[in-house]
Structures are given as C-alpha cells and as structure tokens.
Amino acid sequence: MSVRTFLLPDLGEGLTEAELVNWLVAVGDTVVVDQPVAEVETAKSLVEVPSPFAGRVAQLHGRAGESVDVGRPLISVETAADATAGAGPAAGMTVSGSGEAMAPAAAVGPTEAAEAVVAAAAAGAAGASAASAASAEGEAYREEEKAGSGNVLIGYGTPANGQSARRSRAPRRGAAAAAAAGPAAGSDAAGSAPTEAPRCISPLVRRRARDAGLRLTDVSGSGPDGLILRRDIEALMVAPAGAIPAAGAVPGDAGTAATPADTGTAAAPTDARTGLDVASRTPVRGLRRTIATNLSRSRSLIPEATVWVDVDATALMDLRADLSQQGQDVPSLLAFLARFTLAGLARFPELNTRFVPAGDVGGERSRENTGNGGEGQQAVIEAFDGVNLGIAVQSDRGLMVPSVRRADALTTRGLDTEIRRLTTAAQTGKATPAELSSGTFTLNNYGVYGVDGSAAIINYPESAILGVGRIIEKPWVVSGQLAVRRLTQLTLVFDHRVCDGATAGGFLRYVADAVENPGRILVDL
Incomplete structure (x- = not known):
C-alpha cells in the first residue's frame, strides 16, 4: 500500500486560499476516483472537491472552518501499491544517498518542503545523523497518478487514457534536523535567544x-x-x-x-x-471579506452621487394582475423592472460603462491606440457592447450579485427565467465565479425587506446601481384628485466621473415613466 496526498488545487478564480466548510468523508472511509470528499468555500462560490485517488482515507488535513492555502495538503488516501513497486524501494519509502531504503516519509506540500530547506541551512552544523533525520521528515511531496476518469477539477485533472501522470521533486532536507541536532541547533543550553532564522x-x-x-x-x-x-x-x-x-x-x-x-x-x-x-x-474572511473589500474600495475610489424619484406603480401592478387572470405565466415584478432598466441603459449607455483610473489601462488595447502603451498613463471610460445585468441576492453566505449575461438580448420572460435560476444558484452556493463577477450594471430590489429606499453602494468596478423600494398604498394626486395609489421609490447611485446629473436624471425618469406607463413602453421593446 502507498499513501498519496492530494494538494488543494487552484480553483481557477485567481484566489490563493479556500475555507474548508465540510468534510464529506471520514478517516477509514473508502473513496473512488472523482468522489466528492470536501466542500470548500472561496470568496466567490461553494465548490465540491473530488478525490483524484481511489482507496482508503488515511488522513484529513484540516478541520471544518479552517482556511487551506492552494497547494497545501487536503486529504491523504491509502491506495494499492504500484505495479512496479517490486522494481525498487517500496511505495512511500525514501532512499538515502547510499541507496539504502529508509522509513516512509511524511507527504508534505511545497511550503513545508521549502521551509525544510531554510531550517536545514540554519542548522547545517548538526552532522550527518541530523541530515538523515531531516531527509526522512522533510522529503518533498511526491505524487504519482496512474488511471482516472478524465474528469477535470479546475486546476487539476485525472488522465483519461490510463497512462501514468507523474510529478516528482527532489528530496530536500527537512526542519527535523534542528530537533535531531539537540539544543545547539536552535538555542544554547542556557536558553539564550534562538540562533536560527x-x-x-x-x-x-x-x-x-x-x-x-x-x-x-x-x-x-x-x-x-x-x-x-x-x-x-x-x-x-x-x-x-x-x-x-x-x-x-x-x-x-x-x-x-x-x-x-x-x-x-x-x-x-x-x-x-x-x-x-x-x-x-469574528474573523472577517471568505465571502464576507470579499464583500468588505469591494464595498470599501467602492466608497473610497468612486465619487458617487444619488438621485431618486417616487413612482406610481399602479398601472404595472394592474398589468400583471390582468395577465394572471388570463391564465398566462406572468413574469415577476423584478423581470419587468429589469426590462425597463435595460431599455433605459439603451437610451443612456453612459451608465453601462467602467471608469479605469490612470495607470490601469494596459495590454494590447493601450498599445494599439498609442503605439507605445502610453494610454495606460491616463484614465479612460470603457463602454460595453451589451449589458450583463447584476441582480443583488441575499443568501446565507452574504450578499451576492450574479449577473444575467447579455441581458439586453433577452425577452421579459427570458429575463424572468434567468433571474430565478441565478437567484437559486446564488442562495445555494452554486453560482459560478464568472456569474458572480461579470456584471456591468446592478439592479437591487431591497423593497422585499420592507424598506422604502436606500443609498446603495455601487458594486465596484461598475458605475451605477438602481435600487427599488417596497410598493405600498399611499395617497397620490391623479388628475387633480386625491387617490390611493401603489407607490414605490427608485434610487440611482452613479459614478459622477462617467456622467453628469442630467444623464443620471434622464435615465431614472425614463425607467420611472416605464413603470407608470408599462403598456406604452413595452410596445417598443
């Protein structure tokens, strides 16, 4: 038998760590290739991590709630011995410089292996016996993988053709040299300050x-x-x-x-x-840390301004009631608001842009425009060919903003279907990183929480967010007469660098008119 240790792979999100939410297996359990063994939560999504090995679970590296760095051990699995084990030292054994087989070495990740080099260098005078112990304790991680399903976890894959996929690193001296060398390796007998780094x-x-x-x-x-x-x-x-x-x-x-x-x-x-x-x-970590970072960045970097208007939504509510009485599948109120928002962005595209500060513009576009990349030294406003409409969703993990890709190309019913799907995915932790980070404009329906209005924070690096308050009955003047109408409040928070108040006011008034006269607007959509 041999023990193989699986390191937490790069989850493909540009992140360096993940939180271990829950183990799906226990020590002693038998697992098969690609069987989910753990749930990990990154700053963007909840992911099930499958095992690339089949065998018996030998060790779980970490407890639920801990953070695990990418490249660090996640799980060790005791697998059947390799077919070629008889040709050399037993699987899991190390070989000394003289070719003598030694005791099995602990499987460690790249961090421990590199740390072993530092510790061994600090205790270089420990002698040959200490070097032997260091080799046994600090041997670098060695992974061999023979057959798999061909399924690929982001950043990690198992070969589909049954061929061996091997990675090995040269043995390195471990930090155990300091312990084997006695007090002289780290500090003197009198307990003075340590001598190693x-x-x-x-x-x-x-x-x-x-x-x-x-x-x-x-x-x-x-x-x-x-x-x-x-x-x-x-x-x-x-x-x-x-x-x-x-x-x-x-x-x-x-x-x-x-x-x-x-x-x-x-x-x-x-x-x-x-x-x-x-x-x-309570440590601020995972999704909460990402939310805090983005909101702080938004408030510190974006000179935002806010405009709002009270809107008579009676006609829109009556329209939905009429469709329901006709036995039709009625899109949600949020889908109608999304449709009106997209129509407004078509009229006022300045709000569907991104302000890129000086020095952040680079790459091929910068070189193409200036010939030498000089445009990277001045701020620009990037406009998009289409709208990815973000929908603010509250979940048990925190506030998320999944986006409807190319929402401008969808009908109202199509928007309703996609909004429902994304809302469910975000609340269950199944939304993909791309869905949670690709928005160009955000719609926030905080009225479902019973509030009338809010000066929302822009979802950085977007340029605007439209908020919708609750719809309640209020007295309202209609044609000179006081009447009871169903009112709501629309609030637009925008980046004043990308447009002025006239543009923001024009957009907000257009959406408000659409809510008050949905039939006239929908004819043109």
Missing part, C-alpha cells in the same frame, strides 16, 4: 506579520517543526496585547467566532474605548 517562508505570512507590526522571532509556529502559518499571525492580531501562544500550540480555529479569550480559557479582553469586555471576535 524564523521558520517562515510564505510571502503572504511575512506581509501580514509586517502589516500587523509583529516580529516573526516572537511568533511560535503551529505548523510542522514550528513552521509559522498564517493562522499564527491572525491569532496574535486578535489576541490581547502581549499574548504570545505557547510553542507548538495551535491557534483557535480561524473559521469560528470564538478566540481563546472567547472560550473562557483566558480572561476576556477589555475594549479600551468603552471599558466593556469583548464578548467575541
């Missing part, structure tokens, strides 16, 4: 420590052989001042709201401003 090689971890004002020499790593991980830095960032985890201790689960101070194992920190004890601290 902090065991941290990840640029992300180093940057987080630097931004938090932490010294790596003060951090106790919880990874293999004291490797400093991202969670070690985050634990210190949320811990009370001066609190340093004990060596080898594993920080609190980054995926939960509780920190050591929250669980009762230590005194709760006191907020200096209010004098109150801090009841809990």
Whole structure:
C-alpha cells in the first residue's frame, strides 16, 4: 500500500486560499476516483472537491472552518501499491544517498518542503545523523497518478487514457534536523535567544506579520517543526496585547467566532474605548471579506452621487394582475423592472460603462491606440457592447450579485427565467465565479425587506446601481384628485466621473415613466 496526498488545487478564480466548510468523508472511509470528499468555500462560490485517488482515507488535513492555502495538503488516501513497486524501494519509502531504503516519509506540500530547506541551512552544523533525520521528515511531496476518469477539477485533472501522470521533486532536507541536532541547533543550553532564522517562508505570512507590526522571532509556529502559518499571525492580531501562544500550540480555529479569550480559557479582553469586555471576535474572511473589500474600495475610489424619484406603480401592478387572470405565466415584478432598466441603459449607455483610473489601462488595447502603451498613463471610460445585468441576492453566505449575461438580448420572460435560476444558484452556493463577477450594471430590489429606499453602494468596478423600494398604498394626486395609489421609490447611485446629473436624471425618469406607463413602453421593446 502507498499513501498519496492530494494538494488543494487552484480553483481557477485567481484566489490563493479556500475555507474548508465540510468534510464529506471520514478517516477509514473508502473513496473512488472523482468522489466528492470536501466542500470548500472561496470568496466567490461553494465548490465540491473530488478525490483524484481511489482507496482508503488515511488522513484529513484540516478541520471544518479552517482556511487551506492552494497547494497545501487536503486529504491523504491509502491506495494499492504500484505495479512496479517490486522494481525498487517500496511505495512511500525514501532512499538515502547510499541507496539504502529508509522509513516512509511524511507527504508534505511545497511550503513545508521549502521551509525544510531554510531550517536545514540554519542548522547545517548538526552532522550527518541530523541530515538523515531531516531527509526522512522533510522529503518533498511526491505524487504519482496512474488511471482516472478524465474528469477535470479546475486546476487539476485525472488522465483519461490510463497512462501514468507523474510529478516528482527532489528530496530536500527537512526542519527535523534542528530537533535531531539537540539544543545547539536552535538555542544554547542556557536558553539564550534562538540562533536560527524564523521558520517562515510564505510571502503572504511575512506581509501580514509586517502589516500587523509583529516580529516573526516572537511568533511560535503551529505548523510542522514550528513552521509559522498564517493562522499564527491572525491569532496574535486578535489576541490581547502581549499574548504570545505557547510553542507548538495551535491557534483557535480561524473559521469560528470564538478566540481563546472567547472560550473562557483566558480572561476576556477589555475594549479600551468603552471599558466593556469583548464578548467575541469574528474573523472577517471568505465571502464576507470579499464583500468588505469591494464595498470599501467602492466608497473610497468612486465619487458617487444619488438621485431618486417616487413612482406610481399602479398601472404595472394592474398589468400583471390582468395577465394572471388570463391564465398566462406572468413574469415577476423584478423581470419587468429589469426590462425597463435595460431599455433605459439603451437610451443612456453612459451608465453601462467602467471608469479605469490612470495607470490601469494596459495590454494590447493601450498599445494599439498609442503605439507605445502610453494610454495606460491616463484614465479612460470603457463602454460595453451589451449589458450583463447584476441582480443583488441575499443568501446565507452574504450578499451576492450574479449577473444575467447579455441581458439586453433577452425577452421579459427570458429575463424572468434567468433571474430565478441565478437567484437559486446564488442562495445555494452554486453560482459560478464568472456569474458572480461579470456584471456591468446592478439592479437591487431591497423593497422585499420592507424598506422604502436606500443609498446603495455601487458594486465596484461598475458605475451605477438602481435600487427599488417596497410598493405600498399611499395617497397620490391623479388628475387633480386625491387617490390611493401603489407607490414605490427608485434610487440611482452613479459614478459622477462617467456622467453628469442630467444623464443620471434622464435615465431614472425614463425607467420611472416605464413603470407608470408599462403598456406604452413595452410596445417598443
């Protein structure tokens, strides 16, 4: 038997980590190729990760709620021995420099392997015996894959032709050399300051420590052989001042709201401003971190302006009631509003654009326009050939904005079908990254939450968002007479860099007129 370790693959979203939401298997379970073994949540979607190996689950690398970096071990599977195992050392065995077979080496990811080099260099005087131990403990990850289904996970695939697909890396010295060498490898017998460099090689971890004002020499790593991980830095960032985890201790689960101070194992920190004890601290991560980043970027970078208007939606509500009485499949109110919005964008295309700051314009378009890429030094406004209409959807994971691709080419019924599909996909975590990040204009129906209006935040990097409040009965003057009508409020928030108030007002008035006189507008759509 041999143990193969599957590293978390690149999920194809430009992301470097994912949150382990739930294990679908347990240690000892038997799995087959392409069987889903875990659910991971990225900043954009919920993904089931299939196993590329068949066999018995030997180890699960991580707990539900933890973040796993791309390229780090996810699951180890004990598989049948390779057919060629008899020709050399047994599967999972390492070979020393003299050709002698050694004990099975722990399968580690690229990060641990590189860290092993750093630790071994710091403890280079440990001697030959320490080098042997380092080779056994820190051998780089070696993966062999023989047959598979041909199905492809984003960033990872199993061969369909049954041929072996092999990747191997040369053995490297592990950080166990320091332990085998005794106190001299890390510190002297008197317990003076350590003589080896902090065991941290990840640029992300180093940057987080630097931004938090932490010294790596003060951090106790919880990874293999004291490797400093991202969670070690985050634990210190949320811990009370001066609190340093004990060596080898594993920080609190980054995926939960509780920190050591929250669980009762230590005194709760006191907020200096209010004098109150801090009841809990919830790490901002995953989708919530993405939402926070985009909204902060929107408010800090976009000079937004807001216009709004009260609208008599009685005629639109009557139209839907008439269609329903005729036994027709009536599109949702949101589908009609989407249709009117798209018609407005056709009249006022300035709102379906994107402002690109100076220095961000590059690539082939810049070189084509200037001959030397000079346009990348000035801001531009990019217009689109079509509309990807984003629909704001509230889910258990947070606010998402899936977009209807080329919504301008769909009928009202087509819009209704696609909006329903995307809403369900977003709420169940099945929306694809492309669907969640390709919008050019957003429609937000916050009226379903019982509110009349809101100065919404633009979905960066778009240029505008149209909000719709609840429809309620109010007194309204019609032809000089007071009447009870069903009113709503439309609110447009727009980037003042792409257009002026006259354009924004013209668009909003057009959509409002369409709501008040849907029959006249729909004739031309």
